[in-house]
Structure formats: structure tokens, C-alpha cells
Amino acid sequence: MSLKRIDLLICCGSGCVSAGAQKVKDKFHQVLAEEGISNEINLIETGCMGPCDYGPVMVIYPEGIFYKAVKPEDVEEIVTEHFLKGRPVQRLMLQDEDKTFAAQKEVPFYQKQVKVALANCGYIDPESLDEYIATGGYEALGTVLTTLTPQQAIEVIKASGLRGRGGGGFPTHIKWQLVHDTKSDEKYMICNGDEGDPGAFMDRSLLEGDPHRILEGLMIAAYAIGASRGFFYIRAEYPLAIKRVRTAIQQAKEAGVLGENLFGSAFSFEAEVRTGAGAFVCGEEMALIHSIEGERGNPSPKPPYPTVSGLWGKPTVVNNVETLANIPSIILKGADWFASMGTATSKGTKVFALTGDIRNTGLVEVPMGITLRELIFDVGGGMVGGHKFKAVQLGGPSGGCLTAEHLDVPVDYESLKERGAMMGSGGVIVMNDTKCMVNVAKFFMEFCVDESCGKCSPCRIGLYQMHEILKRITSGEGKESDLEELQRLGESVAKLSLCGLGQSAPNPVLSTLRYFRDEYEDHIRDHSCRTKVCLDLMHFDIDKDRCIGCSLCARKCPVDCISGSREAKYTIHQLDCIKCGNCQDVCPVKAVDRIPGMHPEVVKHKQQQQLHASHDD
Amino acid sequence: MKTLADLKKIREKAQEEMKLRGGNVRVKIVVGMGTSGIAMGAREVMKTFLEEIANRNLTDVMVTQAGEKGLSSMEPVVDLIEEGKPKVTYGNMTPEKVKKVVVEHIVNGRIVSDYVVATGN
Numbered sequence: 001m002s003l004k005r006i007d008l009l010i011c012c013g014s015g016c017v018s019a020g021a022q023k024v025k026d027k028f029h030q031v032l033a034e035e036g037i038s039n040e041i042n043l044i045e046t047g048c049m050g051p052c053d054y055g056p057v058m059v060i061y062p063e064g065i066f067y068k069a070v071k072p073e074d075v076e077e078i079v080t081e082h083f084l085k086g087r088p089v090q091r092l093m094l095q096d097e098d099k100t101f102a103a104q105k106e107v108p109f110y111q112k113q114v115k116v117a118l119a120n121c122g123y124i125d126p127e128s129l130d131e132y133i134a135t136g137g138y139e140a141l142g143t144v145l146t147t148l149t150p151q152q153a154i155e156v157i158k159a160s161g162l163r164g165r166g167g168g169g170f171p172t173h174i175k176w177q178l179v180h181d182t183k184s185d186e187k188y189m190i191c192n193g194d195e196g197d198p199g200a201f202m203d204r205s206l207l208e209g210d211p212h213r214i215l216e217g218l219m220i221a222a223y224a225i226g227a228s229r230g231f232f233y234i235r236a237e238y239p240l241a242i243k244r245v246r247t248a249i250q251q252a253k254e255a256g257v258l259g260e261n262l263f264g265s266a267f268s269f270e271a272e273v274r275t276g277a278g279a280f281v282c283g284e285e286m287a288l289i290h291s292i293e294g295e296r297g298n299p300s301p302k303p304p305y306p307t308v309s310g311l312w313g314k315p316t317v318v319n320n321v322e323t324l325a326n327i328p329s330i331i332l333k334g335a336d337w338f339a340s341m342g343t344a345t346s347k348g349t350k351v352f353a354l355t356g357d358i359r360n361t362g363l364v365e366v367p368m369g370i371t372l373r374e375l376i377f378d379v380g381g382g383m384v385g386g387h388k389f390k391a392v393q394l395g396g397p398s399g400g401c402l403t404a405e406h407l408d409v410p411v412d413y414e415s416l417k418e419r420g421a422m423m424g425s426g427g428v429i430v431m432n433d434t435k436c437m438v439n440v441a442k443f444f445m446e447f448c449v450d451e452s453c454g455k456c457s458p459c460r461i462g463l464y465q466m467h468e469i470l471k472r473i474t475s476g477e478g479k480e481s482d483l484e485e486l487q488r489l490g491e492s493v494a495k496l497s498l499c500g501l502g503q504s505a506p507n508p509v510l511s512t513l514r515y516f517r518d519e520y521e522d523h524i525r526d527h528s529c530r531t532k533v534c535l536d537l538m539h540f541d542i543d544k545d546r547c548i549g550c551s552l553c554a555r556k557c558p559v560d561c562i563s564g565s566r567e568a569k570y571t572i573h574q575l576d577c578i579k580c581g582n583c584q585d586v587c588p589v590k591a592v593d594r595i596p597g598m599h600p601e602v603v604k605h606k607q608q609q610q611l612h613a614s615h616d617d
Numbered sequence: 618m619k620t621l622a623d624l625k626k627i628r629e630k631a632q633e634e635m636k637l638r639g640g641n642v643r644v645k646i647v648v649g650m651g652t653s654g655i656a657m658g659a660r661e662v663m664k665t666f667l668e669e670i671a672n673r674n675l676t677d678v679m680v681t682q683a684g685e686k687g688l689s690s691m692e693p694v695v696d697l698i699e700e701g702k703p704k705v706t707y708g709n710m711t712p713e714k715v716k717k718v719v720v721e722h723i724v725n726g727r728i729v730s731d732y733v734v735a736t737g738n
Contacts, residue, residue, distance in 0.1 A: 003670050005681055006681075007637040007638055009638075040664075040667060084660070085652070086649075086681075086684045087684050124635075130630075130634065131631060133627050133631050134631035134632045137628075138624055264619055
């Protein structure tokens with residue numbers, strides 16, 4: 001094998017793949033072969049590098065040059081200019097107004113990030129055990145097995161202050177200790193990779209980008225609690241993650257870091273992947289355990305907790321992917337190092353999936369305690385399209401919405417909870433001022449209604465009723481008493497539900513009721529959606545002064561509800577309008593406006609209908 | 618793999634493979650690959666470096682490239698950068714000269730002064 005002079009790291013995280021990374025990679029293979037320099041260049045597919053919005057992205061070493069939005073057409077230029085002549089291609093670098101960022105480490109997106117769990121993600125080849133070992137992989141496992149007792153390993157995690165990254169924030173060492181202290185002929189260790197929040201992709205990226213790290217974390221945890229079998233529970237919608245973890249398990253077995261009497265100790269371990277069908281509720285640990293057992297993925301009443309009676313009735317620890325990803329680094333760098341990051345109660349870093357109306361959507365890892373402002377405006381690059389920040393939804397369908405007044409709140413478990421949101425697994429959806437908060441609450445409620453397993457009635461019936469009320473409000477049929485009813489139902493469902501799904505599902509509604517009550521009131525009292533999102537509470541209208549009478553809108557209207565002439569200009573017949581928005585899209589002079597509130601004609605029509613209905617009675 | 622020492626061996630070897638990404642590099646060879654450099658045979662020079670270094674299994678040496686250096690009359694031009702030492706620039710390089718530089722300078726630490734066109738930064 002000839003010596004390589006360039007490491008070409010192409011991000012093959014799902015974001016970049018959907019933006020065309022595979023085609024770019026194939027083109028590289030082709031062009032490098034044509035130029036006869038394939039053997040000089042090391043082409044590596046990595047996991048997610050983070051800035052998904054710029055995809056497909058790549059980093060080229062030794063210079064560490066960062067290219068964004070690379071298309072197959074650009075490949076030839078990169079090869080002939082950069083690889084052959086040593087002249088990096090300026091136009092593919094990230095540009096700010098007056099600055100070009102050549103190297104990856106200069107890119108502002110990475111500046112405030114601290115990568116612990118994601119340290120190797122986007123840096124190594126996830127299908128190469130050697131590359132993982134080169135970054136210190138399996139040294140933590142070897143160290144733990146040869147120098148620490150299980151109890152000492154638990155003490156290290158306790159001192160680090162690590163808490164579960166899946167949402168609840170339960171201290172990891174307590175779960176471990178409980179199972180460690182329980183006598184049983186068999187114990188199990190489970191990695192929870194059933195990530196289901198809309199807009200969240202932290203666990204997927206970790207499993208895809210650095211599978212050996214998760215496996216190593218799982219094995220250290222297993223040693224600490226006394227388990228000899230472990231499971232990765234990953235949803236079937238993550239085929240690449242499943243494939244990579246299976247590859248990692250196979251490689252680890254072949255290399256002898258997984259199997260019997262590891263590192264000469266008495267510890268033996270086997271791991272396997274179990275795939276889930278993608279039900280949201282299976283992220284709940286008891287439902288997950290039942291699913292692995294082959295039963296229907298339903299939660300069951302706790303106690304007994306899984307630490308006492310989990311998988312097949314044996315003591316079991318279920319840890320989230322990101323929690324496990326932190327373990328090897330804590331062992332290698334020490335509990336003090338980990339505890340030096342973050343706030344008094346929340347230590348270390350947190351991975352977030354930043355999405356929504358911001359410039360840099362993607363995968364980020366920041367120290368706990370960073371403010372929402374830094375997360376959204378510095379790392380996230382601020383809002384796009386000149387819109388104003390309105391709200392941020394943290395923790396997906398279980399979390400809550402926070403507003404502009406909370407931007408300086410530090411991101412840690414307690415601060416967020418106090419304000420009605422939660423850390424959750426790390427989905428961050430940033431919304432601008434064109435979003436209707438009632439509609440957002442309805443969206444999350446619909447998700448939870450769909451995903452409720454139906455076992456307990458507060459969740460099954462309560463959420464359905466809440467969704468019905470929200471549907472009513474957004475279609476202009478809301479009543480004054482609806483808000484109180486929503487509040488009452490939400491609080492009852494949260495209190496009475498069997499598992500975390502129902503207990504947290506009312507959060508989006510309760511938090512928007514708390515911070516955006518005036519929007520709910522607009523919908524109910526004025527029959528108006530100020531953001532013009534709820535179709536029943538807005539209308540389209542043609543401004544006669546601007547209309548040039550071209551008839552394009554009338555011709556494009558699918559329900560023929562626009563009529564007029566060149567002289568009289570055009571009018572929308574409000575009662576027939578289905579609000580598809582075609583007229584607005586096609587108008588050459590932008591004479592069609594979206595206007596908040598129902599059109600007076602529609603209001604009148606509704607009143608007449610009601611009158612008739614009451615006469616009929 | 619049975620011990621931490623075994624793991625360390627694998628790690629060291631694997632780190633060599635990843636040295637371009639910021640690993641342990643003793644000598645960095647920078648080949649000037651501007652238009653005139655290429656016209657004068659810089660590609661052959663670089664290929665020879667890559668082959669020689671791979672053949673001799675010199676794991677702490679990295680080969681990379683740069684654009685035009687300005688010494689057009691002395692192309693192909695190669696910089697040899699060693700940690701803690703002044704930079705050495707070789708000019709008018711050929712594959713034969715490369716072999717000698719690898720043996721003398723990189724392996725034995727003796728600068729081949731006949732080919733040197735500049736030293737220091």
C-alpha cells in the first residue's frame with residue numbers, strides 16, 4: 001500500500017446523504033481513478049459532522065479544509081485544483097459577509113461546541129475498529145477491567161455527576177448501584193436507541209458515527225452492574241445505525257475486545273441488536289423491555305422498576321445512547337474533568353439536534369449551562385430570512401415551548417423544568433414569528449394521540465379530548481371555557497398516566513397556554529389567527545388597487561371561486577375558497593394578501609347556518 | 618487482544634495511519650505543486666516521496682503539497698520541515714534526488730547541501 005498524503009473525510013450522516021453525499025463520493029472515486037491518484041488519497045466516509053444545513057460537507061486533511069454544499073460537478077475542480085495543485089477551492093468554503101473560513105476549526109458553528117460524546121463523530125471512519133482504537137478506543141474498558149472493581153467504576157461515574165441523557169436526567173450511577181447491589185443469577189444491560197422525538201437525531205448520529213464508543217460504554221456499564229449480556233434496542237427506521245452497530249459488534253468480537261475473559265479478567269460479555277418497529281412509547285423503559293421480550297411494547301406500572309425486575313424479570317439497566325457515549329471519556333479523562341463542565345446539578349455536555357427556522361441546523365454538542373441565546377444565535381447562527389425569534393420547543397412532544405424572555409436561561413435539567421420545558425433527549429426546534437403556537441401545540445398533541453399505546457385511559461382518552469379541543473379552537477369553534485378545560489385535562493393526564501409518554505404529553509399545551517395565552521384567546525374570541533397559519537381563521541383577499549386584472553389567479557384557482565374582468569379586477573368568493581394559496585403564488589404583482597381572521601362574509605354565513613340549525617330544533 | 622499492551626500496539630499502528638489528521642509527525646514534506654512545479658515534474662517527485670517513504674515504512678513522515686512558491690527557475694521545489702529545526706528547501710528535484718534526500722536527510726538526519734536552495738523561513 002502506498003503512503004497516503006490526503007485524508008478526505010466525507011460526511012455520510014443521513015443529512016448529507018439526503019443532500020447527495022453518496023453521489024459526490026462516487027464521483028470522487030471516479031475522478032481520482034481517472035487522474036491516477038486513488039492510491040494517494042484516503043477517502044473516508046464518516047458519521048455526522050454536525051452542520052447538516054451545509055451538506056454535503058467534507059473535511060480535507062492535513063490542512064483541515066472545510067468544504068460545504070459540494071455537488072458532483074465540483075469534484076473535478078477539487079481534485080485538479082486542490083489535490084493536484086495544492087490550491088484549495090475558495091468558492092466551496094464557508095463564506096461570511098467579508099470572511100472566508102478555510103479550516104474546519106475556524107467555522108463559527110464549531111466555536112462554542114465542546115465535543116465529548118461526539119468527539120469522533122465526523123472524524124473517524126465508523127466502520128473501522130482501528131480508527132476508533134487510534135483515538136483511544138477500548139482503553140477505558142481495558143483500564144476498568146484491569147484496575148477497577150465494579151463498585152469503583154460506579155464511584156467514578158458518581159463523582160462525574162453524569163445524568164441520563166434520554167430525557168429524565170436520572171443520575172446514572174444510582175441505576176447502576178441499584179442493580180449492582182441486587183443479587184441475581186442474570187442481569188442485563190440495555191442501550192436505548194429508540195429515539196422518536198420529531199426533529200431529533202442525536203442518537204442516530206452517534207450510533208452511525210461512532211458505534212464502537214457506544215459499545216464500549218455499554219460494556220463498562222455491564223461490568224459495573226454485573227451483567228454479561230447486553231442489547232442495543234434501535235428502531236428499524238435507522239437501518240444504517242443498525243448496520244454499523246452490528247459491524248462494530250462483529251469487529252469487536254474478532255479483535256477480542258468483546259467475548260470471554262476480556263483483557264484477562266473474569267468479565268465476559270455478549271451483545272446483540274434488537275430492532276424496534278418505531279413506536280414512540282417503546283422509548284419508555286418498561287415498554288422497551290417488553291418489546292425485547294417479544295411482547296407488545298406497552299409500559300407496565302412501576303414499581304417494580306427495571307432495576308429490580310426488568311428484562312425477563314431480571315435486574316436491568318436501560319441507558320440512553322448518549323449517556324453511554326460519555327462513559328469511556330469519563331473513565332479516561334477522569335470524573336473531575338467531566339464535572340468541571342456544566343452547572344452545579346448538570347455536569348458535562350449535551351448533544352442537541354438544532355432544527356427549525358435557524359441558519360445552522362444540525363447536530364451540536366455544547367457544555368451544560370450554556371444559555372439558550374448562545375445555543376440559538378451563536379451556534380445556531382440566528383434566525384433565517386430576517387424573521388424574529390418567537391419560541392423554542394425543547395424536548396419534543398414531551399417538552400415545552402419557551403419564549404424570547406427565556407433566552408438567557410441556562411440549559412440544564414432544573415432550569416428548563418422550572419420554566420415548563422425539559423431537556424428531553426435534545427431536540428431543539430426554533431420557531432420564528434410566522435408560527436402559530438396553537439397550531440404547534442395541536443401538532444405535538446396529534447403526535448402523542450397517535451403514539452399513545454392505549455393501555456391507560458388518562459393518556460388514551462385525555463389526550464384525544466385535548467386534541468379535539470385544539471382542533472375546535474383552530475377551526476374557529478372554540479369556546480371561552482376551552483382554555484380552562486385544556487388546563488384541567490392536561491394536569492390530570494400528566495398526574496394520572498402510567499408512563500412518561502402520558503405524563504409529559506400535555507407539556508406542549510400547558511407551556512403554550514402559559515406563555516402564549518393571548519394567541520389562544522385570539523383564536524377563540526376574535527376567530528383570528530394572527531400568524532395566518534390556521535386556515536379557518538384567515539382568508540385571502542385581492543387588493544383591487546394593485547390587481548392588474550390579468551386573470552391568472554382565476555385560471556389557476558382549482559375551485560373556480562375567483563371571478564372578475566380586466567376592468568372590474570378580480571374578487572375571491574370567500575364561501576367557496578379552499579385556501580390553497582395558488583392565487584397568491586401565481587399573482588405577478590403580489591396583489592393577493594393573507595389576512596388574519598375570518599372574512600365577514602364567512603362569519604355571516606356561519607351565523608345564518610346556526611340560526612337555521614336552531615330553528616330546525 | 619488480551620492485554621492493555623496489545624491494545625497499545627494496535628493503537629500506535631492505527632495512529633500512524635491517521636497521522637494526516639493531526640497525529641505524531643516528525644518530518645513534513647511539502648511539495649510545491651504550482652503550474653510551473655507540475656510542468657517541471659513535481660508530480661513524479663511527490664510520487665517518489667510517497668513510494669520511498671512507504672517502502673521504508675517511515676511512519677512519522679507526512680507528505681503534503683502547497684501552491685507556487687515563487688522559485689520558478691528551481692522547480693520542482695520541496696520544503697522539508699522538522700519540528701524544532703529551520704525549514705530546508707530543496708530545488709531542481711528529480712526522483713533520483715528524492716531517493717537520496719529520503720535516505721540522507723530523513724533517515725540519517727544529514728542535510729543534502731548540494732540540492733539545498735534555501736534554509737530557514
